[in-house]
Amino acid sequence: MTAFNRVEIVERNLDRLIDEARAAPAALAPEAPLAPGSSLTASKAIELFEDQVLSRSLDVAARELKKRGLGFYTISSAGHEQNAVLGALLRRTDPCFLHYRSGALMMARARKLPGSTPAFDTLLSFCACAEDPASGGRHKVWGSRELWVPPQTSTIGSHLPKAVGLAFSLSRARRLRVDSALPRDTIVCCSFGDATVNHAAALAGFNAARYSFRQGQPTPILFVCEDNGRGISVETPVGWIEDLFAPMRHLSFFTARGEIDEVWDTVSLAIRTCRKTRGPVFVHLPCVRLWGHAGTDVESSYRTLAEIEATEAQDPLLRNAQRLMATGAASPASLRALVDETRARVAAAAEEATCRQRLSSRAQIVAPLAPYDEQRCREAASETLDDERRRALFDGTLPELATGPTRRTMAAHINAALIDEMLRCPEIVVFGEDVGRTGGVYNVTQQLQRIFGPARVFDTLLDETTILGVAQGAAQIGLLPIPEIQYLAYVHNAIDQLRGEACSQSFFSDGRFRNPMVVRIASFAYQKGFGGHFHNDNGIGALREIPGLVLAAPARGDDAARMLRGAVALARECGRIVCLLEPIALYHERDLYESGDRGWLFDYPPPGTALLPGEVAVYHEEHENVLIVSYGNGVRLSLRAAALLRERHRIAARVIDLRWLNPLPHEAVRAHAAACRKVLVVDECRHTGGGIAEAVIASLAEQSVATAWKSVRAADSYVPLGPAAELVLVSEDDIVDAARELCT
DSSP states (O other), X not given: OOHHHHHHHHHHHHHHHHHHOOOOSSOOOTTSBSSTTOSOBHHHHHHHHHHHHHHHHHHHHXXXXXXXXXXXXXXXXXXXXXXXXXXXXXXXXXXXXXXTTOHHHHHHXXXXXXXXXXXXXXXXXXXXXXXXXXXXXXXOOEEETTTTEEEEOSOSSTTHHHHHHHXXXXXXXXXXXXOOOOOTTOOEEEEEETGGGGSHHHHHHHHHHHHHHHTTOOOOEEEEEEEOXXXXXXXXXXXXXXXXXXXXXXXXXXXXXXXXXXXXHHHHHHHHHHHHHOSOEEEEEEOOOOSOSSTTOOGGGTSOHHHHHHHHTTOHHHHHHHHHHHHTSSOHHHHHHHHHHHHHHHHHHHHHHTTSOBOOOHHHHHTTTSOOOHHHHHHHHTOOOXXXXXXXXXXXXXXXXXXXXXXXXXXXXXXXXXXXXXXXXXXXXXXXXXXXSSXXXXXXXXXXXXXXXTTTEEEOOSOHHHHHHHHHHHHHTTOEEEEEESSHHHHGXXXXXXXXXXXXXXXXXXXXXXXXEEEEEEEOSOOOSSOSGGGSOOOOHXXXXXXXXXXXXXXXXXXXXXXXXXHHHHHHHHOOEEEXXXXXXXXXXXXXXXXXXXXXXXXXXXXXXXXXXXXXXXXXXXXXXXXXXXXXXXXHHHHHHHHHHHHHHOOOEEEEXXXXXXXXXXXXXXXXXXXXXXXXXXXXXXXXXXXXXXXXXXXXXXXXXXXXXXXXXXXXSOOOXXXXXXXXXXXXXXXXHHHHHHHO
């Protein structure tokens, strides 16, 4: 009993039903309701059935192409075809974040776009063809810019937070006069499977939508659970979806089951409810899964033949064909012609798709991953601002004229830069836990809400997944989010929102969808008096491996301001995702060499200057005994160590601040390494894969630039509380000892 045999059996079941059926005594007029009181007409029901047969034929073609070695995707929509009702009832302007089994929904939705070719487009994606209009051949996804369907890969619930984020941002964008070109009563649809509801990211999405609506914020999202009763081989308990979601407050619940007209009417009511209440609605859509999870899934290994046959008997195409013929909406002959024509059309399109070109170079594949127009970013980031408007925001005193120590720290400079950038870019919104009323744990966002109002600066619930989900949804509607993650350790609670969702969006949509943002993260260790692992984390390896993610790590206040401007320009002009890793221990640091010297206070750089990737800082460029390469806290430590090396050991050390940790400024490092020949990398992150030392040294070794190199890094340990932290972190003595060893 092979999987493909079951495909043939299911196909024959439909053929047999149609061929053996008798025509109804009377034909139903095209505009007549399929059932008394229903809003589904006979003609619309036939359209739905055609879309369902089209989706089913694509699933059959996918398995045939895979068998021939010409196709690469076999997760089908077979058994889920009642979701076509959603495709027909939702508007093209209702953004849809779709489950991978939403094929019939996409076929029905595409009817709203004249000239579209959804079947051929899908076949191009099955064959990984470069002409695939959804992803450019990078993955099989449901996606379309014209149909407002941002592509999703084989996501397991991680798309729910950003769908909620978009629903949450609809009214906010209108309030800020950001034109999204979407009607005022737009709703967002998000579909998923029954097993998905148990995923942490999915639960975060449900919770965030209900929380937002409970707080009085419009959050018009239509959650659609396509419940086939199992996740791969694991059964979902009978009644689990209703048990879990029906009793929830602040969530309207509907179950769409029965005949196609009954499903239609229930979904119609759910959509109207969502539009009217502007709140979250849950549609439970019971369905079946035919042919296992995918082509590689041997369903007979965990289900009996009797169970499989019972499921096949519930095929929605059988039920819908029977309904159409019994009501007189269609005759057996007309359905026979419709099925035959659709299958033939898909078969011909499949053969054509196999002849189309696939991606053929690395450059072609990665092109949409990290777009960068340096000139545009430079011009945007370096624009000056009207000083009179700035004075009004800064209570009459421009920050570049401030002389008090507290106004010249890194925290103060980031705060001032945020004010300037929010003046420059009215679409910027700043949010996160505690950023609004209290101005942030470290006062970095103080006064922002007073100046710009709660529409642009607001507090969120305590959940990093939701914070980054809101950022993605806001970005897709035209806002420019600057979310705050309170500590570096906490970003790992939600890192898939960056890795699997935000940074992959441009890649899997071939650049058609973007979700630009600047994520501010209080980062790194060396925080005194308050710490422990969660507030003193020193590992960025999980961020550095994310394709396309830009990592910026300022070491001093003026750099932080200029780098924030560069980050905003990267997001705004190129659609990039940037993480600004702000060293907590340096937020309020004033001194460099000794207490009271105020050597780490800097004047605020007024608008007109910015820093972009690749631009490093160099200290003591005239020194050539050894090059010390560092970033963040390591820069200050290295400068202190360099002074000791010069005074006590007559070693003249040049220090380079990388500033940008992804992409690393390898060219600049190699240029200075060629002059010094000996290189010491001071990496404050954990020794094994936590930071940048390995990458820097590998680059030098591969290019044969330096004659000797060495690194000092933190121990492979979590950071303990109190003075014990000094035992696992990089110290000035470590730097001095390593440099002496390198230079002897």
